[in-house]
Amino acid sequence: MGKTLLDKVWEEHTVRTLPDGRTQLLIGTHLIHEVTSPQAFGMVRDLGLKVLYPHRTFATVDHIVPTDQSQEPFSDPLADAMVKELRKNCAETGVTFFDLPTGKQGIVHIVGPEQGITQPGTTIACGDSHTSTHGAFGAIAFGIGTSQVRDVLATQTMAIAKPKVRRINVDGKLAPGVYAKDVILHIIRKLGVNGGIGFAYEFGGSTFDAFTQEERMTVCNMSIEGGARVGYVNPDETTFEYLRGRPYSPTGGEWDAAVARWKSVASDKDAVYDDVVNFKAGEILPTVTWGITPGQAVFIDEAIPDPKDLPEKDRDTAAEAIEHMKLPSGTPVEGIKVDVTFLGSCTNGRLSDLQEVAKHIKGRKVAAGVKAIVVPGSQGVASVAEKMGLAEIFREAGFEWRGAGCSMCLGMNPDKLVGDQLCASSSNRNFKGRQGSPTGRTMLMSPLMVAAAALTGKISDARKVFGIG
Amino acid sequence: MSLEKITQVTGRAVPVPGDDIDTDRIIPARFMKCVTFDGLGEFAFSDAKAAEKAAGRLHPLDDERFNGASILISGSNFGCGSSREHAPQALYRYGFRAIIAESFAEIFFGNSTTLGIPCVKMSKQDIADLSALVEKTPGVLVTVDLTENKVTVDDVDFKAVIVIPEQARKPLLEGRWDSIADLVDGLDDVKTRVAAIPYLAVK
Numbered sequence: 001m002g003k004t005l006l007d008k009v010w011e012e013h014t015v016r017t018l019p020d021g022r023t024q025l026l027i028g029t030h031l032i033h034e035v036t037s038p039q040a041f042g043m044v045r046d047l048g049l050k051v052l053y054p055h056r057t058f059a060t061v062d063h064i065v066p067t068d069q070s071q072e073p074f075s076d077p078l079a080d081a082m083v084k085e086l087r088k089n090c091a092e093t094g095v096t097f098f099d100l101p102t103g104k105q106g107i108v109h110i111v112g113p114e115q116g117i118t119q120p121g122t123t124i125a126c127g128d129s130h131t132s133t134h135g136a137f138g139a140i141a142f143g144i145g146t147s148q149v150r151d152v153l154a155t156q157t158m159a160i161a162k163p164k165v166r167r168i169n170v171d172g173k174l175a176p177g178v179y180a181k182d183v184i185l186h187i188i189r190k191l192g193v194n195g196g197i198g199f200a201y202e203f204g205g206s207t208f209d210a211f212t213q214e215e216r217m218t219v220c221n222m223s224i225e226g227g228a229r230v231g232y233v234n235p236d237e238t239t240f241e242y243l244r245g246r247p248y249s250p251t252g253g254e255w256d257a258a259v260a261r262w263k264s265v266a267s268d269k270d271a272v273y274d275d276v277v278n279f280k281a282g283e284i285l286p287t288v289t290w291g292i293t294p295g296q297a298v299f300i301d302e303a304i305p306d307p308k309d310l311p312e313k314d315r316d317t318a319a320e321a322i323e324h325m326k327l328p329s330g331t332p333v334e335g336i337k338v339d340v341t342f343l344g345s346c347t348n349g350r351l352s353d354l355q356e357v358a359k360h361i362k363g364r365k366v367a368a369g370v371k372a373i374v375v376p377g378s379q380g381v382a383s384v385a386e387k388m389g390l391a392e393i394f395r396e397a398g399f400e401w402r403g404a405g406c407s408m409c410l411g412m413n414p415d416k417l418v419g420d421q422l423c424a425s426s427s428n429r430n431f432k433g434r435q436g437s438p439t440g441r442t443m444l445m446s447p448l449m450v451a452a453a454a455l456t457g458k459i460s461d462a463r464k465v466f467g468i469g
Numbered sequence: 470m471s472l473e474k475i476t477q478v479t480g481r482a483v484p485v486p487g488d489d490i491d492t493d494r495i496i497p498a499r500f501m502k503c504v505t506f507d508g509l510g511e512f513a514f515s516d517a518k519a520a521e522k523a524a525g526r527l528h529p530l531d532d533e534r535f536n537g538a539s540i541l542i543s544g545s546n547f548g549c550g551s552s553r554e555h556a557p558q559a560l561y562r563y564g565f566r567a568i569i570a571e572s573f574a575e576i577f578f579g580n581s582t583t584l585g586i587p588c589v590k591m592s593k594q595d596i597a598d599l600s601a602l603v604e605k606t607p608g609v610l611v612t613v614d615l616t617e618n619k620v621t622v623d624d625v626d627f628k629a630v631i632v633i634p635e636q637a638r639k640p641l642l643e644g645r646w647d648s649i650a651d652l653v654d655g656l657d658d659v660k661t662r663v664a665a666i667p668y669l670a671v672k
């Protein structure tokens with residue numbers, strides 16, 4: 001009987017079975033950021049423990065970093081204190097810190113892959129639910145809470161039950177103007193925001209085989225939005241090519257040995273899954289969310305549903321969403337007026353996202369009255385984009401080009417919605433208040449759909465706006 | 470490290486109805502600009518409370534009838550979204566010692582268990598019945614009993630089955646819900662494993 005990648009990685013990283021039946025699982029790579037780590041360092045100290053393998057933890061700052069100010073101290077004293085705290089903790093324990101002045105800072109889920117730290121067949125944990133992103137490399141990557149950050153700092157392990165595995169196949173070619181973001185929004189819409197509880201999602205099929213590494217990251221990033229704590233894609237040549245030559249990638253003779261190992265961790269052809277779900281790429285259209293959970297999504301040519309047409313279990317949340325969004329049932333999503341557009345985040349703040357948009361918006365202008373911001377996911381992404389002239393294209397079109405960080409994905413830094421502003425966003429969460437204003441409204445979509453909204457001032461079909469397909 | 474054995478939680482309960490109540494709702498991100506968890510309790514459901522007030526309604530946590538509640542009752546997929554432990558920390562500091570819901574998001578469930586907050590599942594119907602009962606007689610004492618996997622209510626004929634995975638129930642009952650001690654016990658094995666894995670073995 002064949003094994004899945006999850007089976008193989010789990011086996012190799014199992015230290016022992018704990019008295020409660022869970023696995024004491026070795027975490028090969030630990031990523032930390034300023035929000036969920038300070039308490040953990042404090043707990044380690046209070047318990048009289050120390051950081052066991054400091055060279056296996058890597059830190060960056062992302063959530064609270066202002067994107068329009070690079071000088072410290074930051075104008076927000078609380079944010080300033082958090083950066084200083086992380087700096088101190090890293091210096092004291094010997095943890096590598098991709099700090100602001102290094103040129104390597106950025107959103108933790110963009111920095112890990114960019115540096116070549118995220119590798120196939122490894123286990124990765126980070127005090128952040130979007131750690132599932134790293135699964136795009138065939139790693140088993142978990143979002144964890146602060147007590148578990150403590151556990152990993154002190155023991156390089158954590159207590160966890162082995163999940164079941166659901167294989168999700170997407171086959172065929174995506175239509176022009178349909179992106180990885182649409183694929184994952186569609187999967188969540190179909191399987192539900194809690195459909196993945198207890199599962200790891202293994203994404204595969206010809207659509208995934210053809211995806212770039214960055215597209216795979218976009219999908220794995222949002223596994224957690226479907227309830228699956230872990231999402232992954234089996235590593236292949238695309239993965240190895242992406243990793244070749246990155247700062248932390250193996251070199252010389254070690255490279256070949258590593259690739260051989262990475263190939264061997266992929267799921268066996270005859271692997272047995274707990275569940276299998278199939279989708280056809282051709283059925284997926286540009287998708288936008290209309291509510292307050294990422295599963296409340298429709299295709300661009302649909303209207304906001306009437307709760308009574310939905311399955312019974314979804315009705316209350318739909319009614320709550322309609323009240324919050326102030327968009328009545330029956331409103332076509334195409335044409336909804338937007339106030340703000342946000343291009344960025346760990347879902348869609350990578351170079352390929354910016355390139356795709358820049359290619360289409362060149363020479364055009366953001367609609368009057370729309371605040372449009374572009375936030376590269378890392379300093380690395382920003383500097384390449386600037387060298388390639390992308391930043392200039394965005395600026396000329398009337399977008400604000402910002403520094404790297406989480407920015408308007410969540411309300412922990414100065415980039416926030418005001419009042420009930422409606423934002424077309426390439427991020428991953430449309431929860432009430434997520435973008436910093438309790439009454440703010442978020443509609444999630446692909447980067448090019450965000451750009452289409454920016455140029456027209458309303459939710460628009462990017463295929464029409466840019467003459468695609 | 471010896472921890473309290475959590476066999477049952479008895480206290481007043483408060484229904485906070487709704488499905489998919491996410492951790493941003495439980496503790497909005499702006500309150501996470503802190504380097505300790507102290508003081509988070511007062512911000513639990515902060516924006517949800519304000520929104521209800523603005524709509525001319527009362528959020529259950531603002532409803533005096535439920536003052537002093539230590540058991541929270543909610544819907545499905547409770548605690549979805551961000552992995553922030555700030556969410557269960559805020560609930561704990563607010564005074565909650567158990568949560569009853571139709572289902573829980575995984576990371577939230579684990580974070581809560583580690584803090585010694587049992588998260589138990591109950592059927593939709595039983596949740597509706599229990600909520601109605603608590604609404605009718607606020608202040609009745611509800612007991613979440615982990616030894617017998619049931620919820621009962623003082624002086625009332627109510628009994629419902631709860632579901633909690635053995636891997637959480639056992640450590641709560643035995644006072645080993647915070648796994649750090651067990652993990653530290655395994656440190657010798659950790660070192661052996663590290664040495665055997667090519668990408669971790671120190672060159």
Ligand code: SF4
Pocket residue numbers: 062063107108109128130345346347405406409410427428
């Ligand atoms: S970009 Fe958004 S989702 Fe990603 S790590 Fe930052 S806050 Fe979290």
